[in-house]
Amino acid sequence: MVKDMRINADRDVCVGAGQCVLTDDAIFDQDDAEGTVVVLSEHVDGEALEHARTAVDICPSGALSLSDD
């Protein structure tokens, strides 16, 4: 079985650019008040994992990371 990965989001670092939501709005959303990231789907694999990797790469603030746990 393909191992999934966990998305970690640091909302104190997030600046609400919304690049992750543009990448995949099934995985990421933004808080209505502060615009900061809300992770809708914490564990991802397959295509969703690829989207999460893109989001981590283009996130301007470094708020997103992936881990094995």
Add this chain to the structure above:
Amino acid sequence: MTELADRPTPDFPMKRTCPFDPPPGYQELRDQPTASRVTLPTGKQSWVLTKHTEVRSMLADTRFSSDRRLPGFPLLTETSKKFMEADPGLIGMDPPDHGPARRAVVGEFTVKRMQALQPRIQEIVDTFIDEMLAGPNPADLVEALALPVPSLVICELLGVPYADHEFFQSRSAKLLNTADGIEPREKAADELEAYLTDLIMAKEPSPSEEDLLGRQIIKQREEGTYDRKALVSLAFLLLLAGHETTANMISLGTIAFLRNPEQLAAVKADPGKTLPAVEELLRYFTIAELAGSRVATEDIEIGGVLIRAGEGVIGLAHAANRDPNAFADPDSLDIDRGARHHVAFGYGPHQCLGQNLARMELQIVFDTLFRRVPTLRVEAEFDELSFKDSTIIFGVRELPVAW
């Protein structure tokens, strides 16, 4: 390869020789083994970074300060004491102040909030196209569409009366024009600031939930943090940024589409391609790269050099966006590139606050313009067009079009 100490320090900013490409000097800088120094119009020197990975690293590293008041910040012109003492607002803030200040307003610009504006932006675009089609043919696309669309959109969002658009459009243009020195820029800034101060004071007795400035007043009062000067500074930034950036991208993007008819045909055949095309146009033109200016607050190794505390550094977004190590065949416009890691909106915590508004506006304008005016053409030779090469935001002054 030349040792750093022996290398010339070319004058900066450099001008584009082809309006569609970065200044030729950028490639020479990027081909050097390490970061280079350039000479600014003030006679001072600054470091420049040109490689995509280095520009991103620098802009993400908050040890590089955005505070233009710090000595060593790579300003392009001498500035008055008054300018240096003025609150630089969101774009000039560093941690720990910047994060909370940005989060207090960025909720207004989320992807969802911008999607909710879509019907109104569509209406605005249709109205200005109706007016253009009803008027003389040829017309100036800048005046007919490129400037009024983002101008009206940001006015409605902020709660600034569009009836005053001639006033703030002309002041915005003057403020960003570096050709005539600092005095006209400071005068334009003073006038805009006075206008916005009056406007915000007029809103204070009964602020409306219907516009951003009203909502900010209400929210900040609830939190006991209301600060009129800070709100004027925010309004100033949003009004200015909401005008000249999207407007220039509409004009330049229209020229690019018309010069690449096969790519335009692909977008017209599949509206799903418009957003990726917008992303590529943003990369290709990179109209606002001076936003990547910073000053080191400690000694930092980057780009193969040691940048000392107090030294200025400019991350050249246009050079980074044409870095062959980040983008294959970087000088081609390719709407199918799918490259979202460009730095046209900057990078790091200051990345453009209004980027999702810009994307929405550009997407709707291009979709609507080419659908409704299929015979649109530029009514001038390419080399007759007058490009803004001495402004902080690159663009075209007039764009004669016919249909």
